[in-house]
Amino acid sequence: MAYYQATKDPTTDIRERTYVPELLHGLAVTIRHFMRNLFFPRDTNTDVLHRTGTSQITTVSYPEEKVTYPPGYRGLHRLVPREDGKPRCVACYMCATICPAQCIHIEAGEYETTDASADSRVIEKFPTRFVIDELRCIVCGLCVDACPKDAIRMDTGRHTPSEYSRSGFVWDIPRLLEGPAVSHPSDPWLKRPNSERPAHVHLEKHARIGEGLVPLKLPRPPTAHPVRTEVTSGPVPVTKFLRD
Amino acid sequence: MNRTLKILFVAILLVPGVLFAISWAQYRLGGWFAGSCPFFGTPLCDTGGTSLAWVSALLFHMLVFVMVLATLLTVAERKWSAFTQDRIGPERARVGPAWMRKYSFGGLPHVAADALKMIFKENTRPKAADKDRILFWLAPVLAFAPVFALAAVIPFGPTVPVNGHAISAQVANPNFGLLYIFAIASLAVYGTSLAGWASNSKFALLGGVRAASQMISYEVALGLSLVGMMVAFSTVQLPVLIGAAAAGTGQAQYLWQGSMLGLDFGIPAWGIFLQPLGFLLFFTAAFAETKRAPFDVPEGESEIIGYFLEYSGMKFGTFMISEFIEVVVLSALITAIFLGGWHLGFAGDVALAQGLGRSHPVLYGAFCGAVFAMKVVLLCWFQLIVRWTFPRFRYDQIMTLGWKVLLPLGLFNLFASAALVLLDPTLHWLALAGLLEISVLAGLTLTRKAPTSGSGHEAAGHGPSDVHALPAAAASAHH
Numbered sequence: 001m002a003y004y005q006a007t008k009d010p011t012t013d014i015r016e017r018t019y020v021p022e023l024l025h026g027l028a029v030t031i032r033h034f035m036r037n038l039f040f041p042r043d044t045n046t047d048v049l050h051r052t053g054t055s056q057i058t059t060v061s062y063p064e065e066k067v068t069y070p071p072g073y074r075g076l077h078r079l080v081p082r083e084d085g086k087p088r089c090v091a092c093y094m095c096a097t098i099c100p101a102q103c104i105h106i107e108a109g110e111y112e113t114t115d116a117s118a119d120s121r122v123i124e125k126f127p128t129r130f131v132i133d134e135l136r137c138i139v140c141g142l143c144v145d146a147c148p149k150d151a152i153r154m155d156t157g158r159h160t161p162s163e164y165s166r167s168g169f170v171w172d173i174p175r176l177l178e179g180p181a182v183s184h185p186s187d188p189w190l191k192r193p194n195s196e197r198p199a200h201v202h203l204e205k206h207a208r209i210g211e212g213l214v215p216l217k218l219p220r221p222p223t224a225h226p227v228r229t230e231v232t233s234g235p236v237p238v239t240k241f242l243r244d
Numbered sequence: 245m246n247r248t249l250k251i252l253f254v255a256i257l258l259v260p261g262v263l264f265a266i267s268w269a270q271y272r273l274g275g276w277f278a279g280s281c282p283f284f285g286t287p288l289c290d291t292g293g294t295s296l297a298w299v300s301a302l303l304f305h306m307l308v309f310v311m312v313l314a315t316l317l318t319v320a321e322r323k324w325s326a327f328t329q330d331r332i333g334p335e336r337a338r339v340g341p342a343w344m345r346k347y348s349f350g351g352l353p354h355v356a357a358d359a360l361k362m363i364f365k366e367n368t369r370p371k372a373a374d375k376d377r378i379l380f381w382l383a384p385v386l387a388f389a390p391v392f393a394l395a396a397v398i399p400f401g402p403t404v405p406v407n408g409h410a411i412s413a414q415v416a417n418p419n420f421g422l423l424y425i426f427a428i429a430s431l432a433v434y435g436t437s438l439a440g441w442a443s444n445s446k447f448a449l450l451g452g453v454r455a456a457s458q459m460i461s462y463e464v465a466l467g468l469s470l471v472g473m474m475v476a477f478s479t480v481q482l483p484v485l486i487g488a489a490a491a492g493t494g495q496a497q498y499l500w501q502g503s504m505l506g507l508d509f510g511i512p513a514w515g516i517f518l519q520p521l522g523f524l525l526f527f528t529a530a531f532a533e534t535k536r537a538p539f540d541v542p543e544g545e546s547e548i549i550g551y552f553l554e555y556s557g558m559k560f561g562t563f564m565i566s567e568f569i570e571v572v573v574l575s576a577l578i579t580a581i582f583l584g585g586w587h588l589g590f591a592g593d594v595a596l597a598q599g600l601g602r603s604h605p606v607l608y609g610a611f612c613g614a615v616f617a618m619k620v621v622l623l624c625w626f627q628l629i630v631r632w633t634f635p636r637f638r639y640d641q642i643m644t645l646g647w648k649v650l651l652p653l654g655l656f657n658l659f660a661s662a663a664l665v666l667l668d669p670t671l672h673w674l675a676l677a678g679l680l681e682i683s684v685l686a687g688l689t690l691t692r693k694a695p696t697s698g699s700g701h702e703a704a705g706h707g708p709s710d711v712h713a714l715p716a717a718a719a720s721a722h723h
Contacts, residue, residue: 013693014688015688015689015691015693016693018688020524020685020688020689021685021688021689023633023634024685024689025689026633026634027629027630027633029633030328030629030632030633031328031629033327033328033329033330034324034327034328034629037326037327037328037330038251038327039247039248039251039252040247040248041246041247041248042332056330057327057330057331057332058330058331059330059331059332061332
């Protein structure tokens with residue numbers, strides 16, 4: 001009981017020694033909180049510090065309400081598309097090389113050079129496979145810094161979503177290619193007068209990459225309906241407890 | 245604003261309406277049992293001439309009101325504790341079609357979820373407790389039964405004539421009323437200590453021993469705090485203690501009375517005005533009896549898990565529900581002994597009893613029952629708020645409080661009250677002393693301690709001054 005401590009303190013007075021008035025003060029505090037939170041609707045502004053409601057509930061109901069991350073937040077990767085919807089990536093292996101977790105796997109393809117429209121060939125290489133193992137990724141952002149073409153970014157503001165199997169965390173081009181298109185004045189198809197738009201003969205093959213037509217060699221192909229993996233171990237050994 | 249209106253609707257219309265309906269149905273069924281029940285007197289139901297009206301009180305007040313309220317309190321505890329701590333609380337259990345799943349219904353579906361979980365959980369038993377198998381099974385029953393049986397003598401409404409039969413809202417009205425409460429309430433300790441012993445677990449045993457010693461210590465203060473009320477009204481029967489407004493007896497009588505436009509008002513002889521100290525002592529001791537915070541060392545979930553450590557499934561659920569039933573029953577007891585029972589108290593009681601009570605006795609009884617039940621619900625709420633406000637006492641502090649504070653105060657209260665009743669049997673002096681106690685407490689609570697500036701005490705940051713306040717210059721720069 002607090003009076004035991006309180007009576008040792010020379011500055012306590014009768015309110016603290018009898019203990020009950022201080023208890024009533026405490027009750028007043030909790031009842032005030034209770035009434036405010038019971039009678040008034042919750043302020044759902046996810047920016048908690050800027051809430052102005054009478055209710056003092058600070059919870060952000062996560063899946064329905066999400067706190068906005070700061071602009072520099074490193075989220076899930078994305079492959080940045082060009083204006084024509086293809087990835088900006090030129091398969092230079094910079095990101096795969098710098099990645100300390102070695103979670104990026106790239107296989108490069110090359111555009112034909114014997115072609116009639118070879119003059120307009122402003123891009124030589126493209127990724128036939130671009131795979132990130134999001135489970136291995138340590139979200140350091142070095143791939144973004146390393147990329148010379150601004151082709152990979154971590155500006156989605158999302159986390160890696162949950163999956164039912166490990167293979168589901170291996171993201172390929174169809175899943176990675178998203179978000180607003182980006183172009184820079186230094187992009188070759190913008191710089192060269194004879195190649196204002198990259199409408200070369202390999203357009204079809206190139207476009208396939210972003211449409212999920214390129215087969216990927218995954219441990220298990222990602223399915224539309226995720227399969228829950230069954231844990232098939234024996235009965236849990238119960239040593240101390242008996243069934244009633 | 246929408247939410248405010250919804251809460252007000254539930255608190256002012258829905259809950260009292262449901263309680264009114266329960267009370268009304270109890271009187272109606274009681275009247276049917278006592279009078280026109282076709283089975284009455286036949287071999288099917290031969291009671292030897294005694295009325296079966298108590299069955300209806302058992303059904304509606306013990307099974308429906310007490311049990312359902314206790315069940316709802318399990319989720320109310322979680323929801324209300326969330327509100328006192330600025331959290332949302334349980335709201336994720338959604339049932340029904342899609343349009344219903346959009347609403348959380350204040351977390352009510354969690355009651356069903358909890359109950360299902362309790363019932364279908366595996367029922368485990370420690371191997372070492374095997375030789376005490378019967379005791380291990382008996383403990384939850386012994387913890388539950390006495391607590392539930394306490395509700396039998398509580399009058400949930402007045403005795404009113406229904407179809408020519410006097411129907412009370414009480415299962416039994418023994419002439420030893422309060423003594424029954426003391427006797428049965430002490431039995432609950434067998435369940436807890438038996439649970440601790442039969443589990444053959446050291447932590448559970450610690451919990452059981454703590455529970456036993458705590459309940460024995462507070463039993464004395466519990467009984468002593470009520471003797472003042474027994475002396476004041478010369479009875480141990482709860483209905484007599486509550487009294488009747490029309491006759492002006494018990495707590496229904498006015499100490500100081502006025503009347504305006506045919507409506508009576510005044511200060512009633514409620515126990516809380518006659519015996520504020522007794523109320524405080526009883527409330528404290530009752531808290532210790534429920535084994536809830538701040539007296540929850542028998543549970544003490546942060547140190548020992550408690551006497552029910554080895555119980556799982558519905559056996560643990562029985563311990564938990566008996567705790568909440570104890571909350572409800574003690575609220576009902578406090579209502580009956582200290583808060584004027586089913587009477588409104590400050591105005592209109594006599595007018596209501598002589599008007600509605602004469603013309604529509606069943607409606608009057610149901611109204612009184614709703615008033616009683618609302619007081620019980622409010623007190624349950626208050627007990628839950630207290631539980632989430634005060635920190636847990638240490639074991640030695642509990643013993644100190646019980647033996648060195650509550651017991652002497654109870655004795656003092658008894659002798660002072662007896663002397664005042666002896667001086668003035670109309671209870672006015674007792675009430676004056678009680679009001680003086682209340683005003684002293686209110687004065688101490690509402691005034692603040694004089695600031696002692698410059699002492700080392702405040703420099704350490706323990707003083708009442710606001711150490712978090714910004715200095716004036718910083719505050720103006722801040723805006």
